[in-house]
Amino acid sequence: MKLAWQRQTIHSRHPFHIARGGASLEGDETQRVIVQVEHEGIVGLGEAAPSAYYNQSCESAEAALAQAAELLGDDPFGVAAVVDGLLERFPDQSAAVAAIDAALHDWIGRKLGVPVWKLLGLDPSLTPHTSYTIGLTEPENLPARLAQAEMFQSLKLKVGSEHDEATLRIVRQHAPRVGLRVDANGAWSAEEALGRIEALSRFGLELIEQPLAPGQFEALADLRRNNPVPIIADEDCVGVSDVVRLAGVVDGVNVKLAKCGGISEACAMIRVARRLGLKVMLGCMIETSLGISAAAQLASLVDYVDLDGHLLLADDPFKGLMLAEGVVRPADKPGLGISRRTLP
Ligand SMILES: [Mg+2]
Structure with a gap:
């Protein structure tokens, strides 16, 4: 198997900010690492989206890829064992491992002529609608952002600034029926969180993501007992062992391929979370x-979908995902169903 990679610069449609540092994109430009595995004339692709918050960068991802190239073996169908080995070897480089995992799944799907969701035994027609994210911004920017979000049934609003209540008020005026999810990215102290959630919950919230900085399980459990809005752990939940520790502490967990190391590991997290x-x-x-x-x-396996990263880009270099009535669905095409877009 041949492993190769290249940088890809991407730009967001609007400057993107959240309540903490280390977001996967800050401002409006960043780079991704596009990974390619080639074997028997078939190419599979994957993407590494490293986050400074998890001590990852394009450089650290590429360093892991350079070493991983020796460890892949010669059978893409052995993806499960390969990814397990890579996660052991590079426990802090989950974004790079996720890219290899995706490329191997893409390769297998292309080789067999079936979509990856079919290989996994899943039915994409059951996919819930995605939320559409609006980063921290001045309230006067909101009407334009909301105009672009009209097709979505849920919005995810980044909170943790002095404008939170004004933001939610404006959003509710424009979209009285839209589902509202808020993500504090750990911005609140244990003392203030209950008051902040109470102030925001009068606008009607579906859920709140990561209200406290990670590692405060007792305070999270208290917060869950004392407020009616479901709490979802994100920064607190990286891999399977975190899911186990969060059972009984929060209402749910946010699984991301770049955090856990790819499709194989995410499936494990989702199943463990369900059982718990x-x-x-x-x-x-x-x-x-x-x-x-x-x-x-x-x-299609989850309760809440938040897969809008590509929709926030001004120059998505790939195409192939479908978007209808606020639902992002994979194509009925071999592998990941993605191809390069010809940019003007
Ligand atoms: Mg989050």
């Missing part, structure tokens, strides 16, 4: 259609 009575959200970084397509293959 947790709701599951499937999220993403700001990624091209290639990265999002790997997650979209699994989206």
Whole structure:
């Protein structure tokens, strides 16, 4: 198997900000690493979306890829063992491992002529609608952002600024019936969180993501007992062992391929979460259609879908995902169903 990779610069439609540093894109430009595995004349593609928050960068991803090239063996169908080995060897480079995992799944699907969701035994017609994310912004920018979000049944609003209530008020005026999810990215202290959630919950919330900085399980459990809005852990939930520790602490977990290391690991997290009575959200970084397509293959398994990273881009270099009535679906095409877009 031959492994190759290249950088891809991407731009967001609007400057993107959240309540903490280390977002997968800050401002309006970033780079991704597009990974390619080639074997028997067939090419499979995957995308690494490293996050500084998880101590990852394009450089650290590429360093892991350079070493991983020796470890892939010569059978793409051995993806499960390959990915397990890579996660052991590079436990902090989950974005790079996820890219290899996606490329191997893409290769297998292309080789067999079937979509990855079919290989996994899933039915994409059951995919829930995605939320559409609006990053932290000045309230005067909201009407234009909301105009672009009209087709979506749920919005995810980044919170953790002094404008939170004004933001939710404006959103509710424009979209009285839209589902509202808020993501504090750990911005609130344990003391203030209950008050902040109460102030925002009068606008009607579907859920709140990561209200506290990670590692405060007792305070999270208290918060869950004392407020009516379901709490979803994101920064607190990276891999399978976190899912186990969060059972009984929160209402649900946000699974992301770039955090856990790809499709194989995400499937394990989703199944463990289900058995433990947790709701599951499937999220993403700001990624091209290639990265999002790997997650979209699994989206029919979860309760809440948040796969809008490619929709926030001004120059998505890939195409192939479908979007209808606010639902992002993978194509009925071999592998991940993605191809390069010819840019003007
Ligand atoms: Mg989040």
